[in-house]
Amino acid sequence: xxxxxxxxxxxAVKSSFSIRxxxxxxxxxxxxxxRCLSTTPAKASVxxxxxxxxxxxxxxxxxxxDLYDFSLREPDTFWGTLAKSRIQWxxxxxxxxxxxxxxxxxxxxLGGQLNVSVNTLDRHVQKMPDKVxxxxxxxxxxxxxxxxxxxxxxxxxxxxxxxxxxxxxKGDRVCIYMPNSPIAVAAMQACARIGAPHSVVxxxxxADALASRIQDANCETVITTDQAVRGGxxxxxxxxxxxxxxxxxxxxxxxxxxxxxxxxxxxxNLDFSLEEDMCRQSTECTPxxxxxxxxxxxxYTSGSTGKPKGILHTQAGYLLYAxxxxxxxxxxxxxxxxxxVADIGWITGHSYVVYGPLSNxxxxxxxxxxxxxxxxxxxxxxxxxxxxxxxxLAPTAVRLLLKFDESWVxxxxxxxxxxxxxxxEPLNVEAGDWYSQVVGEGRCDLVDTWWQTETGGIMITPRxxxxxxxxxxxxxxxxxxxxxxxxxDEGKELTGKDVSGALCVRKPWPGIxxxxxxxxxxxxxxxxxxxxxxxxxxxxAHRDHKGYYHITGxxxxxxxxxxxxxxxxxxxxxMDEHHDVAETAVIGTxxxxxxxxxxxxxxxxxxxxxxxxxxAKELKDLVRKTIxxxxxxxxxxxxxGLPKTRSGKIxxxxxxxxxxxxxxELGDVSTLAEPSVVDAIVQSHKAYK
Ligand code: 6R9
Numbered sequence: 037x038x039x040x041x042x043x044x045x046x047x048a049v050k051s052s053f054s055i056r057x058x059x060x061x062x063x064x065x066x067x068x069x070x071r072c073l074s075t076t077p078a079k080a081s082v083x084x085x086x087x088x089x090x091x092x093x094x095x096x097x098x099x100x101x102d103l104y105d106f107s108l109r110e111p112d113t114f115w116g117t118l119a120k121s122r123i124q125w126x127x128x129x130x131x132x133x134x135x136x137x138x139x140x141x142x143x144x145x146l147g148g149q150l151n152v153s154v155n156t157l158d159r160h161v162q163k164m165p166d167k168v169x170x171x172x173x174x175x176x177x178x179x180x181x182x183x184x185x186x187x188x189x190x191x192x193x194x195x196x197x198x199x200x201x202x203x204x205x206k207g208d209r210v211c212i213y214m215p216n217s218p219i220a221v222a223a224m225q226a227c228a229r230i231g232a233p234h235s236v237v238x239x240x241x242x243a244d245a246l247a248s249r250i251q252d253a254n255c256e257t258v259i260t261t262d263q264a265v266r267g268g269x270x271x272x273x274x275x276x277x278x279x280x281x282x283x284x285x286x287x288x289x290x291x292x293x294x295x296x297x298x299x300x301x302x303x304x305n306l307d308f309s310l311e312e313d314m315c316r317q318s319t320e321c322t323p324x325x326x327x328x329x330x331x332x333x334x335x336y337t338s339g340s341t342g343k344p345k346g347i348l349h350t351q352a353g354y355l356l357y358a359x360x361x362x363x364x365x366x367x368x369x370x371x372x373x374x375x376x377v378a379d380i381g382w383i384t385g386h387s388y389v390v391y392g393p394l395s396n397x398x399x400x401x402x403x404x405x406x407x408x409x410x411x412x413x414x415x416x417x418x419x420x421x422x423x424x425x426x427x428x429l430a431p432t433a434v435r436l437l438l439k440f441d442e443s444w445v446x447x448x449x450x451x452x453x454x455x456x457x458x459x460x461e462p463l464n465v466e467a468g469d470w471y472s473q474v475v476g477e478g479r480c481d482l483v484d485t486w487w488q489t490e491t492g493g494i495m496i497t498p499r500x501x502x503x504x505x506x507x508x509x510x511x512x513x514x515x516x517x518x519x520x521x522x523x524x525d526e527g528k529e530l531t532g533k534d535v536s537g538a539l540c541v542r543k544p545w546p547g548i549x550x551x552x553x554x555x556x557x558x559x560x561x562x563x564x565x566x567x568x569x570x571x572x573x574x575x576x577a578h579r580d581h582k583g584y585y586h587i588t589g590x591x592x593x594x595x596x597x598x599x600x601x602x603x604x605x606x607x608x609x610x611m612d613e614h615h616d617v618a619e620t621a622v623i624g625t626x627x628x629x630x631x632x633x634x635x636x637x638x639x640x641x642x643x644x645x646x647x648x649x650x651x652a653k654e655l656k657d658l659v660r661k662t663i664x665x666x667x668x669x670x671x672x673x674x675x676x677g678l679p680k681t682r683s684g685k686i687x688x689x690x691x692x693x694x695x696x697x698x699x700x701e702l703g704d705v706s707t708l709a710e711p712s713v714v715d716a717i718v719q720s721h722k723a724y725k
Pocket of ligand 1: 337382383384458459460461462463484485486487488489490573574575587589590596599600601
């Protein structure tokens with residue numbers, strides 16, 4: 037019965053699904069977006085869609101569209117059925133959901149009890165202990181390390197016992213500041229095992245940024261490594277932690293794992309060798325019983341104002357959503373080698389390096405290096421060597437690699453690849469074409485996925501794939517249970533086709549973040565109050581004449597550098613600390629490889645007569661020290677003033693035009709308090725170039 041229904045679904049999906057070119061207005065990515073109109077037909081690939089056995093028994097469900105409609109019509113049946121079959125419960129839930137989007141109240145699988153690490157590890161160890169869970173693709177090619185599910189569980193238990201032996205208990209926040217490595221994955225899993233929410237901080241963040249995240253979450257425990265190695269370079273991670281912890285009196289212990297084995301200064305009663313502690317611990321650890329809505333982790337991300345927000349995800353809903361989206365967006369099959377080259381410090385690393393693939397019992401690649409080390413063939417040499425089936429990256433890497441000769445790709449066998457995914461920023465057409473045609477030989481599906489730290493998992497993606505379908509760049513179709521809605525500037529819902537507006541989501545889904553740690557009001561203000569009754573993403577989107585979605589970019593003052601979010605206000609705050617600076621304004625301006633880069637306009641205090649280049653260099657250092665290297669402005673322009681309205685608001689629109697040499701498009705500047713300042717800035721910008 038199940039098999040017959042699935043066949044019907046598969047057949048119907050194949051016959052009904054056809055993606056063709058569609059029209060959407062050139063928005064932020066102007067020229068490249070416009071070129072989307074001429075999409076390249078892909079050669080047919082022999083693809084099947086992943087069956088969803090649970091669909092058996094859903095009334096009237098024969099096609100993908102039927103199943104999608106059903107997931108919106110009866111979300112509790114849909115998600116409840118999946119939660120029962122895809123999650124191993126200690127105690128099953130009593131109620132599927134209790135949500136009120138107008139109040140920002142989200143609860144899933146109420147009354148249920150589970151442990152996430154049991155779901156990602158123990159249940160696979162029972163069935164296939166020797167299956168490889170992680171392939172640690174270390175910085176030096178050819179030195180990869182394979183870790184089985186049994187080994188990862190043992191490591192996790194020893195680490196969890198170590199945490200417990202130090203007094204870490206359920207509910208305590210643990211900061212993880214580590215490079216991609218099995219021990220880092222074990223650290224995340226160990227936290228999940230003992231119910232201590234982890235806060236992974238990207239190991240590229242500065243000591244100041246790390247300190248502010250440790251302080252905000254009030255972490256007593258930090259886990260790190262002696263050093264990190266990336267692209268042949270050694271990074272002094274422990275040193276950064278030392279500098280951060282010096283300003284964090286709440287930190288009681290720093291557990292230091294070895295990456296290079298370099299001796300690093302260890303403070304008595306504060307720093308502990310993680311491996312030494314782990315060796316003393318059992319490889320078994322009783323998992324904490326967690327309620328569905330207990331916190332699983334927090335992850336800081338930038339907003340348009342204020343300090344980074346600790347986005348909080350909970351147990352069951354996040355796990356189910358990461359599990360289902362990995363499985364269905366990427367068609368993960370039993371023996372697949374899944375490779376998402378993100379860092380565990382970002383949400384992509386959480387959901388698609390760690391939780392999603394492991395929950396599905398897949399083999400997941402942990403990439404420690406960079407795309408150009410030791411040469412631009414690194415990814416594809418790795419694909420050949422590890423026989424990778426799915427490859428998931430940020431478009432910035434594609435834009436970087438396509439500058440090199442195609443032979444760097446072609447000399448390696450990529451025949452194992454089936455799905456090519458991307459996330460984090462708009463995929464411009466040139467990059468999309470290169471990725472699908474050169475890397476994928478026109479035979480792989482291109483899976484552009486739109487989602488956010490706050491959404492927990494993929495929201496819009498081109499699923500399912502279909503032999504012979506033309507490839508269209510862009511995320512396009514909502515995942516099951518996701519109902520996107522668009523609003524215009526007046527807050528009116530835009531129904532129908534061919535409309536653009538603020539991208540919101542009407543129905544709750546299990547993976548949505550539950551709060552901002554310590555600031556629930558900010559959570560409500562940011563996501564639920566702008567368009568009442570819906571979740572507001574902060575992005576704009578276009579719904580085309582076929583009903584497909586196209587992301588047009590952020591609507592707020594958040595910019596996206598190489599797929600990494602940063603609020604312009606954070607960069608401004610960092611530069612405002614400089615003693616010679618009176619005021620700053622930062623905008624994002626297009627960049628060929630990074631997508632966007634920060635461009636800073638700076639007004640100096642009265643009477644400052646120092647060399648401008650020196651000041652610019654100091655400002656760059658300040659941003660690097662306060663935030664991270666990726667946030668450093670490409671351009672720092674010292675100007676006599678900023679374009680402000682009479683009420684004192686900076687007109688960033690004008691600065692964006694100036695930065696892209698479009699001064700003829702400035703429009704009416706007469707409403708400015710001082711219109712003449714525009715000319716002065718244009719002159720400075722031209723002189724700078
Ligand atoms: C997963 C992740 C989220 C922001 C999001 C949007 C941008 C992500 C995209 C995309 C165009 C895509 N974004 N995916 N823009 N096309 N496929 O990246 O999370 O770091 O929180 O960033 O990234 O602007 O709002 P996060």
